Amino acid sequence: MKLKFQKTKLLSVLIVLTTVFIADAAKAQTKTWVAPDISKAVINPVASTPTILKEAKALYITNCAPCHGEKGKGDGPAAASLTPKPADHTSAALHNETDGALFWKISEGRTPMPQYKKILTETQRWELIDYIRSLSKTK
Ligand code: HEC
DSSP: HHHHHHHHHHHHHHHHHHHHHHHHHHHHHHHHHOOOHHHOOOOOEOOOOOOOHHHHHHHHHTTTTTHTTTEEEEESSSSSGSSOOOTTTTTTTTTTTTHHHHHHHHHHHHHTTTTOOOTSSSHHHHHHHHHHHHHHTTT
């Protein structure tokens, strides 16, 4: 009898904890994604040249387009099923962020966006930022 009571109590504690956890995770995800100040001033060491942009486009199509779309509009084939939606890489809001902030975001990721610091080299991540900048300009 006593054992049964404890089990019920344990179960209700677990339910409460799970609810709190889920509510917290949902709240965290709706917050705007802001890069830490210290990352914002970092300068892109990779100059944007036609050769770099060509390389970066290939990287982008393979790694980023499934979510962000081939033209960076945030409308890749996987986008429909994702929350939050992949960012529009042609938007003014994104264009207003510094290269350093974008580099930090690409490196760290944020669910469902993967963390690229172990997948792509630093140079590749900077090249991708050159490419994203070229998308904003051609809008
Ligand atoms: C699995 C889907 C997915 C893939 C693959 C992906 N992203 Fe994302 N990306 C997202 C989502 C979703 C967000 C929005 C996250 C948020 O706001 O919390 C995002 C946001 C971003 C942002 C931040 C935009 C802003 O407004 O600050 C950048 C930059 C970015 N992605 C670049 C890339 C690059 C570069 C690649 C390829 C190397 C890539 N992403 C691959 C899903 C993806």
